[in-house]
Amino acid sequence: MLKKLFGRKEVDPTVTLKAPLTGKLVPLEQVPDPVFSQKMMGDGIAIEPSNGEVVSPLSGEVIQVFPTKHAIGIKAPNGLEVLIHVGLETVSMNGEGFESHVQEGAKVKAGDILLTVDFDKVKEKAKSSITPIILTNSDQIDSMNVIAPETVEKGITDVVIVTVKGS
Template sequence: MLKNLFKKNEAIKDITILAPVSGELIGLEKVPDPVFAEKMMGDGIAIDPSIGEIFSPVNGKIIQLFPTKHAIGIEAENGAEILIHVGLDTVNLNGEGFTAHVEEGKKVKQGDHLLSFNLEMIRERATGTIIPIIITNTDAFSSIKAENKKQVMAGKDAILLVNK
């Protein structure tokens, strides 16, 4: 009991964000949507997916699941708020082709299955398949560093280093 009294309370400051989906890593500035490319929502990176499955890139909690299931927000253990936006203009699909495997408020571990989506449908009916991964509260961190890789595997490869 007393050992906890003298234990330092060390909050998690730095985290490594793993790829939430397998595919080709793309710099955010190359995303063909100014909201993401100009970092209006925050800093991050993007992935052109090769599969239709999204996995949790961090340990944390689901803070937002859009009704259309095209985007999901996760709060990481260090407070980073991560937005995973599946495709471009996919909100217009009104949830068609998307299946959520979590709900708001649920705690998740790195690698937990979050969403499934029909990649072919997105190719045919949306503006693009690219998945931006954004730290929406960028100002709360001293640095956000993107990894320099070409291909990434979901749950295996680091894509961002976020330092408090």
């Protein structure tokens, strides 16, 4: 009743993430980096990209753009936090081959362009172009279901359904 009096909107605890990249789905356990494959940062999926545009997998707020532009964090209205980590060991590229199209604090919708990446340069200078998409606040997650097919299209293919606790 108080929410109605003060005009507060109910926030849906469930979010369906879209593919942030076009490419092939890779189970997180198969990512050749233990930080991701052993889910040290959280659960999620990964994509072996086939082109260089990275789009937002959900509507929310950009909460972090790494100075090296290789990773972006987004927070959904229900509190879910998603990290898109482009490639493996790409931090050492110091932003070379990455162009950011958003800044921290930006409001984004699913499908909005976040980054443009030169994946040929990533393949040349980093360990891998495989891009983990991590749910970083896993302690707040009630359930996560991967629903993606083997190949995904950025901004179109639904990949994961996540429900957060108590939102």
